[in-house]
Amino acid sequence: MKPSPFDYVKPASLGEALSLLSDSDGEVAVLAGGQSLMPTLNMRLSSPSLLIDINGITELDGIEVVEDVIRIGALTRHQVVQSSADIAQHAPLIAMAMPHIAHPAIRNRGTFGGSIALADPAAELPACLCALGATIEIAGNKGRRTVSAVDFFKDLYETDLADDELLTAVEIPVLADGYRSAFEELARRHGDYAMTGLAAHGLIDGDKVSDLRLAFFAVGGTPVLAKNAAAVAEGKNIGDEMISAVQSALEKDLDPFDDLNCSAAVKMLYAKELTSRALKALIR
Amino acid sequence: MTNRIEINTTVNGETVSRMVEPRTNLVDFVRYDLELTGSHVGCEHGVCGACTIRLNGEIVRGCLMLAVQADGGLVETIEGLSENGKISDLQEQFLIRNAGQCGSCTPGMLLTADALLESNASPTRMEIREFISGNYCRCTGFEAIIDAIEKTAQTRQKER
Ligand SMILES: Cc1cc2nc3c(=O)[nH]c(=O)nc-3n(C[C@H](O)[C@H](O)[C@H](O)COP(=O)(O)OP(=O)(O)OC[C@H]3O[C@@H](n4cnc5c(N)ncnc54)[C@H](O)[C@@H]3O)c2cc1C
Ligand code: FES
Numbered sequence: 001m002k003p004s005p006f007d008y009v010k011p012a013s014l015g016e017a018l019s020l021l022s023d024s025d026g027e028v029a030v031l032a033g034g035q036s037l038m039p040t041l042n043m044r045l046s047s048p049s050l051l052i053d054i055n056g057i058t059e060l061d062g063i064e065v066v067e068d069v070i071r072i073g074a075l076t077r078h079q080v081v082q083s084s085a086d087i088a089q090h091a092p093l094i095a096m097a098m099p100h101i102a103h104p105a106i107r108n109r110g111t112f113g114g115s116i117a118l119a120d121p122a123a124e125l126p127a128c129l130c131a132l133g134a135t136i137e138i139a140g141n142k143g144r145r146t147v148s149a150v151d152f153f154k155d156l157y158e159t160d161l162a163d164d165e166l167l168t169a170v171e172i173p174v175l176a177d178g179y180r181s182a183f184e185e186l187a188r189r190h191g192d193y194a195m196t197g198l199a200a201h202g203l204i205d206g207d208k209v210s211d212l213r214l215a216f217f218a219v220g221g222t223p224v225l226a227k228n229a230a231a232v233a234e235g236k237n238i239g240d241e242m243i244s245a246v247q248s249a250l251e252k253d254l255d256p257f258d259d260l261n262c263s264a265a266v267k268m269l270y271a272k273e274l275t276s277r278a279l280k281a282l283i284r
Numbered sequence: 285m286t287n288r289i290e291i292n293t294t295v296n297g298e299t300v301s302r303m304v305e306p307r308t309n310l311v312d313f314v315r316y317d318l319e320l321t322g323s324h325v326g327c328e329h330g331v332c333g334a335c336t337i338r339l340n341g342e343i344v345r346g347c348l349m350l351a352v353q354a355d356g357g358l359v360e361t362i363e364g365l366s367e368n369g370k371i372s373d374l375q376e377q378f379l380i381r382n383a384g385q386c387g388s389c390t391p392g393m394l395l396t397a398d399a400l401l402e403s404n405a406s407p408t409r410m411e412i413r414e415f416i417s418g419n420y421c422r423c424t425g426f427e428a429i430i431d432a433i434e435k436t437a438q439t440r441q442k443e444r
C-alpha cells in the first residue's frame with residue numbers, strides 16, 4: 001500500500017524542530033531512519049498530516065567519548081555504531097547486539113535514537129541500555145532533561161518521551177575494570193526481531209560474578225531486568241549448579257506472553273537456555 | 285493534495301529534477317517517474333529487499349525512503365550498475381549458476397551482493413548468508429545465489 005498524503009518539512013536545527021512539534025496539532029510524525037515509521041505509513045497504520053524529517057539536524061549525529069561516558073547521538077545510524085571502534089572498546093555489549101538488528105540495508109538508515117524512541121518490546125538496544133545503566137537525553141521547548149533507561153521504557157511501545165519532545169542522545173558509562181558483557185538472542189531468521197533475547201553485564205573475577213544485570217527482551221512489554229536471578233547469582237562462581245539455581249529464580253522474574261512466533265512457555269524455556277549461554281560466555 | 289516539492293538528484297550519473305509528492309517513496313519515484321523499472325517492489329514494508337537501491341554509495345530499502353529524502357543525493361539503480369559494468373562478473377555468475385529464476389529478487393540481490401563484496405572481498409558462505417538475510421528469494425532456495433557470490437569473490441581475488 002501507499003501512505004496517505006502528508007506535508008513534509010526538514011528543519012535544520014533542533015530548536016526549529018522543537019517549535020514545529022509544539023506548534024502542530026498532534027497529527028505529526030518525526031522521521032528519523034524511517035525503518036519503522038515508513039512501514040506503518042505504507043500500511044496506513046498511521047496517517048499523519050505532517051512529517052518532520054530530523055535527518056538535517058547534524059548536532060544529533062555522532063559518537064563521542066566524554067570522560068567516563070560514551071555518548072551516542074540519536075541520529076547515529078546502526079551501521080556507524082556497528083563499525084565504531086569506540087563502541088567496541090567502551091560498550092562491547094552494544095557492539096555484540098548490532099549484527100542482530102535487521103539487515104545491512106536497514107542498518108544503513110535505521111538510527112540508534114529511533115530504536116530507543118520506538119521501544120519495540122523485541123528490540124535489542126532497549127535491553128542493552130537497561131543492562132548497562134544508560135541515561136537517555138531528551139530535549140523539549142522547556143529545555144533538556146535526562147532519564148535513566150530503566151525508567152524510560154514504560155510499556156509496550158510506550159516511553160517517557162512526550163509528544164513535543166525529541167530524544168537527542170544516549171549516554172552509556174564506559175566499560176569499567178573487571179566488567180564483562182554477553183549477548184544472546186534467538187530469532188527465526190538472522191536479523192529478525194527476537195523470539196527471546198538477553199543482554200547480560202556484570203563484574204567478573206575469575207569464575208565469580210557480582211553486580212550482575214540480566215536484561216531480557218521479547219518476554220514482556222518492556223525490557224525486563226531479572227532481579228531475583230541476579231540476586232541468586234551474586235558473589236557465586238559460574239558453574240552448572242549455580243546456573244540451575246539462577247534459571248529457577250527466573251520464574252519469579254519473567255512472565256512472558258504468547259506472540260506470533262512462540263508461546264509463553266517456549267519463551268521461558270528459551271530465557272533459561274540463554275541465561276546458561278550468557279553466564280558461560282561471561283567467563284569465557 | 286499536499287504540496288509537491290522539487291527535488292534534484294543524480295540518478296545513475298544523470299542529473300534529474302522533478303516535482304514529487306512528499307509521500308512518494310524512492311522506489312516508486314525511480315519506477316514511475318523515471319521509468320527505471322529494474323528495481324522491484326514486493327512487500328512495501330522493508331522485509332523482502334526487492335526494492336534495494338543505492339543512495340550515496342550505500343544500499344537502502346527503496347520502499348522505506350521518501351523520494352524527497354534523495355534531494356541532493358546520488359542514486360544508483362540496477363540499470364546504472366548494469367550499464368557501467370561494475371557488477372558484470374557478478375551478473376555472469378548469477379547466469380551460470382541459474383541464481384536468478386523469476387527475477388523478482390534478482391536486482392536487489394545483485395545490489396546487496398555487490399555491497400557485501402565492497403566491504404568484504406572474501407566472505408565465508410556464512411557471511412554471505414547473513415548479509416543477504418534481508419533479501420527474500422522464493423525460487424532458488426538461495427544456494428545458487430550463495431554459490432554465485434562466492435565464485436565472484438574467488439575470481440576477483442585471483443585476478444587481483
Ligand atoms: C525488516 C525489518 C527488520 C527489523 N529488525 C529489527 C530488529 O531485529 N531489531 C530492532 O531493534 N529493530 C529492527 N528493525 C527496526 C529498525 O532497527 C529501525 O531502524 C528502528 O527500530 C527505528 O529507528 P528509525 O531510525 O528507523 O526510526 P523511525 O522509523 O524513523 O522512527 C520510529 C519511531 O520513533 C520516533 N523517533 C525516531 N527518532 C526519534 C527521536 N530522535 N526523538 C523522538 N522520536 C523519535 C518516530 O517518530 C517513530 O515514531 C527492523 C526493521 C525492518 C524494516
Ligand atoms: S518492497 Fe521494499 S523491502 Fe520489500
Ligand code: FES
Binds near residue numbers: 390421423
Ligand atoms: S529468482 Fe524468483 S524470487 Fe528469487
